[in-house]
Amino acid sequence: MSSSDPIDIRVCEVGLRDGLQNATGIMASAAKFAWISQAVQAGLREIEVCSFVPPKLVPGMEDAHQVVAHGLTHKDLEVAVLAPNLRGALNAFAAGAHKVTLPVSISDSHSRANVRKSRSEMIDEVGRVCAARDQLPAGYRPHIEAGLATAFGCTIEGRVPERDVLETAVACMDAGCDEVGLSDTCGYGNPAQVKALFKATRREVGEASRGVHLHNTLGLGLANACAAVEAGAGVLDSSLGGLGGCPFAPGASGNIVTEDLVYMLEAQGLNTGIDIDALLACREIVRAALPDDPLYGYVAEAGLPKGF
Amino acid sequence: MSSSDPIDIRVCEVGLRDGLQNATGIMASAAKFAWISQAVQAGLREIEVCSFVPPKLVPGMEDAHQVVAHGLTHKDLEVAVLAPNLRGALNAFAAGAHKVTLPVSISDSHSRANVRKSRSEMIDEVGRVCAARDQLPAGYRPHIEAGLATAFGCTIEGRVPERDVLETAVACMDAGCDEVGLSDTCGYGNPAQVKALFKATRREVGEASRGVHLHNTLGLGLANACAAVEAGAGVLDSSLGGLGGCPFAPGASGNIVTEDLVYMLEAQGLNTGIDIDALLACREIVRAALPDDPLYGYVAEAGLPKGF
Numbered sequence: 001m002s003s004s005d006p007i008d009i010r011v012c013e014v015g016l017r018d019g020l021q022n023a024t025g026i027m028a029s030a031a032k033f034a035w036i037s038q039a040v041q042a043g044l045r046e047i048e049v050c051s052f053v054p055p056k057l058v059p060g061m062e063d064a065h066q067v068v069a070h071g072l073t074h075k076d077l078e079v080a081v082l083a084p085n086l087r088g089a090l091n092a093f094a095a096g097a098h099k100v101t102l103p104v105s106i107s108d109s110h111s112r113a114n115v116r117k118s119r120s121e122m123i124d125e126v127g128r129v130c131a132a133r134d135q136l137p138a139g140y141r142p143h144i145e146a147g148l149a150t151a152f153g154c155t156i157e158g159r160v161p162e163r164d165v166l167e168t169a170v171a172c173m174d175a176g177c178d179e180v181g182l183s184d185t186c187g188y189g190n191p192a193q194v195k196a197l198f199k200a201t202r203r204e205v206g207e208a209s210r211g212v213h214l215h216n217t218l219g220l221g222l223a224n225a226c227a228a229v230e231a232g233a234g235v236l237d238s239s240l241g242g243l244g245g246c247p248f249a250p251g252a253s254g255n256i257v258t259e260d261l262v263y264m265l266e267a268q269g270l271n272t273g274i275d276i277d278a279l280l281a282c283r284e285i286v287r288a289a290l291p292d293d294p295l296y297g298y299v300a301e302a303g304l305p306k307g308f
Numbered sequence: 309m310s311s312s313d314p315i316d317i318r319v320c321e322v323g324l325r326d327g328l329q330n331a332t333g334i335m336a337s338a339a340k341f342a343w344i345s346q347a348v349q350a351g352l353r354e355i356e357v358c359s360f361v362p363p364k365l366v367p368g369m370e371d372a373h374q375v376v377a378h379g380l381t382h383k384d385l386e387v388a389v390l391a392p393n394l395r396g397a398l399n400a401f402a403a404g405a406h407k408v409t410l411p412v413s414i415s416d417s418h419s420r421a422n423v424r425k426s427r428s429e430m431i432d433e434v435g436r437v438c439a440a441r442d443q444l445p446a447g448y449r450p451h452i453e454a455g456l457a458t459a460f461g462c463t464i465e466g467r468v469p470e471r472d473v474l475e476t477a478v479a480c481m482d483a484g485c486d487e488v489g490l491s492d493t494c495g496y497g498n499p500a501q502v503k504a505l506f507k508a509t510r511r512e513v514g515e516a517s518r519g520v521h522l523h524n525t526l527g528l529g530l531a532n533a534c535a536a537v538e539a540g541a542g543v544l545d546s547s548l549g550g551l552g553g554c555p556f557a558p559g560a561s562g563n564i565v566t567e568d569l570v571y572m573l574e575a576q577g578l579n580t581g582i583d584i585d586a587l588l589a590c591r592e593i594v595r596a597a598l599p600d601d602p603l604y605g606y607v608a609e610a611g612l613p614k615g616f
Contacts, residue, residue, distance in 0.1 A: 158615025188613040190575035191534050218613065219568045219606030220575075223531040226499050260527045267498035267528075298527030305496040305526065307466025 008270040010235045012046040012211070013039050013258055015286070016067070017082050019243030021051060022254065023293045026060040031289035033070045035240075035282055036077075042278035046078040046235070047071060048101070052088035068095035082147075084115045089129040089144075093136060099143040101181070102126050104172060106164050107154035110185065114149065119164075123171045130176025145179040146172035147213060151197065153188030162197060166204045173205050180209050181235075184224065187217025187254070191227035198231040211235035214256050216242065221256035222264055229270065236261060240282050241295030257297040259283075263304065276304065316578040318543045320354040320519070321347050321566055323594070324375070325390050327551030329359060330562065331601045334368040339597035341378045343548075343590055344385075350586035354386040354543070355379060356409070360396035376403040390455075392423045397437040397452075401444060407451040409489070410434050412480060414472050415462035418493065422457065427472075431479045438484025453487040454480035455521060459505065461496030470505060474512045481513050488517050489543075492532065495525025495562070499535035506539040519543035522564050524550065529564035530572055537578065544569060548590050549603030565605040567591075571612065584612065 016035065020027055027035075032049070039047055049071045050064040064081070071079035080099040083089040092100045104122045105111035111119045130144055150157075151165045169180045182197060189197075194212065201209040212228040214221050214237070225236050239255035262274045276299065283295055324343065328335055335343075344355055357379045358372040372389070379387035388407040391397040400408045412430045413419035419427045438452055458465075459473045477488045490505060497505075502520065509517040520536040522529050522545070533544050547563035570582045584607065591603055 153613055153615065155614055158613070186613070187610070190572060192576035217606065217610050218571065219565070220530060220572055222528060223534045223572065226531045226534065257527070263526065264498060264528055264531065268500040298525065302495070302525050305461055305466070305494070306463055307461065 005271045005273075007045070007273045009229060009233075009265050009272055010046055011044065011258060011262055011265070011272050011274060012048060012080065012235055012237045013044050013240060014048040014213070014237045014255065015239035015241070015243045015258065017048040017051050018237075018255055019239040019241075020060050021058055022244035023060070023290055025290040025292050027286075027289045029063040029066055031285055032063070032067050035285045035289075036067070036071055037074070038278070038282045038285060039240075040074045040077050042282065043272070043274035044279075045076055045273065046080055046099075048080040048082060048237070051082035051084070052091040052095075053084055064091070065095045068092070068097050072096055083129075085125055086128045086132065090132060093133070093140075093142060096140070097142055099145060100129070101145040101147045102129060103149045103183070104146045104168060105149040105154075105185070106160045106168055107150040107157040109156040110150045110154050113156070119168060123168065123175055126172055126177060127175035134176070143178045144176065145181055145211070146177045147181045147183045148172075149183045149185045151182045152184040152193055153186055155186045162200060165197060166200055169201050169205050169209065173208055178208065179211070180205055181211040181213055181237075182209070183213040184215050187215035187221070189214065189224050190220055191223045194224045194227040195231040198228055198233055202232060211237065213237040215254050216256045217254060222260060225256060225261055226264065229265070240279075241286060241297055241300070243286065243290075243293060243295065259297045259299045263299045267308070313579045313581075315353070315581045317537060317573050317580055318354055319352065319566060319570055319573070319580050319582060320356060320388065320543055320545045321352050321548060322356040322521070322545045322563065323547035323549070323551045323566065325356040325359050326545075326563055327547045327549075328368050329366055330552035331368070331598055333598040333600050335594075335597045337371040337374055339593055340371070340375050343593045343597075344375070344379055345382065346590045346593060347548075347587070348382045348385050350590065351580070351582035352587075353384055353581065354388055354407075356388040356390060356545070359390035359392070360399040360403075361392055372399070373403045376400070376405050380404055391437075393433055394436045394440065398440060401441070401448075401450060404448070405450055407453060408437070409453040409455045410437060411457045411491070412454045412476060413457040413462075413493070414468045414476055415458040415465045417464040418458045418462050421464070427476060431476065431483055434480055434485060435483035442484070451486045452484065453489055453519070454485045455489045455491045456480075457491045457493045459490045460492040460501055461494055463494045470508060473505060474508055477509050477513050477517065481516055486516065487519070488513060489519040489521055489545075490517070491521040492523050495523035495529070497522065497532050498528055499531045502532045502535040503539040506536055506541055510540060519545065521545040523562050524564045525562060530568060533564060533569055534572065537573070548587075548594060549605055549608070551594065551598075551601060551603065567605045567607045571607045575616070
């Protein structure tokens with residue numbers, strides 16, 4: 001569709017964060033800059049460019065400030081970042097990020113493993129981040145999202161009660177968030193569940209629930225994305241080439257593949273504003289920068305359908 | 309779910325036909341027998357066990373009669389086969405198959421490439437097959453299905469008009485078929501299209517449209533399966549390990565993977581009557597018999613979710 005048509009679904013590229021955090025190689029800053037610029041060229045309007053984490057815990061994110069700065073040079077790009085705590089969020093604010101996502105795991109066990117805090121302690125941390133945001137100078141008010149991790153199930157705890165997800169969503173909004181996102185951290189979600197949980201969350205917090213972060217661990221990533229869209233989701237996270245997201249096996253990407261997601265949406269007449277050929281060009285940048293990390297994707301391998 | 313619960317969705321295993329036709333290796337008859345028996349043990353109630361084609365055109369189907377005979381030893385199993393023409397169908401009748409599927413391509417170009425007949429000539433052939441069925445002795449009346457190939461698009465012709473699909477469905481029913489199935493031969497379908505075309509076909513021929521045969525060439529196989537179920541489809545074809553279906557590339561299976569499909573359906577509370585662990589055991593039989601053919605599947609690699 002024409003880039004001047006209104007966007008039906010915003011696709012948020014998370015490969016630079018979720019992908020690179022789980023890649024075997026370290027991507028040079030220059031390659032990150034090139035990837036971001038090419039993705040914007042392709043029509044992406046939201047990119048999670050990095051996470052503000054201690055470099056000794058997650059190598060490859062030392063250049064977070066510079067990567068945000070590069071992102072900010074692009075008009076119309078929402079520069080999103082992840083921060084696991086107040087310290088990271090303050091760094092993100094200092095860098096000028098437009099959006100900061102804080103991971104709030106529904107599963108206590110996962111929350112402790114991921115951010116060394118219980119869910120309840122993490123909600124308190126979200127409150128401190130929002131309070132810090134409220135002290136920022138006029139003219140800069142970054143958007144704070146609580147990313148509700150393990151919302152569809154947890155590899156440690158198994159099933160996660162829907163009520164816990166909804167209570168956490170409300171608690172995060174009460175703590176001052178602008179938005180909550182449902183995250184299928186372990187790839188346990190199924191389409192019926194995605195639809196039901198998204199709708200239930202909407203009933204609790206309204207339009208503040210707009211995004212989903214889906215993984216493809218069990219192969220249901222695109223089916224779940226389709227279900228989320230049907231339920232009313234307006235923002236879908238995905239990763240170029242399926243990079244990252246803890247793949248279990250060769251052929252099994254962890255994250256849903258941006259190129260395939262965009263194809264699926266566009267094929268159904270949903271405008272993403274993204275040019276698939278220009279998007280595919282990002283793969284060459286990533287492949288050159290991370291020669292040892294596999295890139296997944298059906299569209300890239302099979303090509304677009306004749307007549308598409 | 310318990311095997312005594314009513315089946316919501318019938319999964320038809322087509323790996324022995326669509327899979328083996330496109331495999332690099334030739335599977336020994338004994339392995340086919342073992343696969344069929346294990347699949348029945350797992351709860352499969354319909355298996356497309358072979359195609360009745362000239363062995364010089366498609367090697368590996370010389371044992372079609374014996375494979376049907378083995379299938380018939382299993383109580384409650386619907387033994388389905390493919391036949392490209394009257395001669396093949398007569399052989400299938402002689403073998404005692406319960407169901408014979410004839411491929412009727414909507415795209416004339418694909419039809420000529422596949423069965424050396426135009427679509428219209430193939431519809432005439434379907435009429436001859438149905439007439440021959442009507443002459444069979446009392447007590448044996450095989451079910452005839454027209455498999456509407458390239459219903460969602462064609463690698464040669466590109467887009468395929470919906471009207472052609474509907475006209476062909478009606479013509480096949482008029483010719484005497486019991487059933488028509490929508491086949492996404494090239495993997496070009498998308499969820500919205502699958503839903504719309506399945507519903508439109510239902511409006512034309514009613515419950516005689518019940519099955520879909522989907523490929524995963526562009527990665528949308530499971531999303532499309534989900535859409536088909538939502539639209540009312542009751543039978544879904546799939547292939548163990550995604551075997552066959554003309555994969556374009558490593559990591560890209562052509563057929564949708566039976567194990568993943570069953571998981572997706574069961575996870576959503578839809579009863580298939582199939583035990584996933586018993587189904588996964590079929591993979592060992594196939595792997596041993598076809599050591600050079602890759603097997604795909606996310607569930608097999610990642611394992612079922614904790615608490616499933």
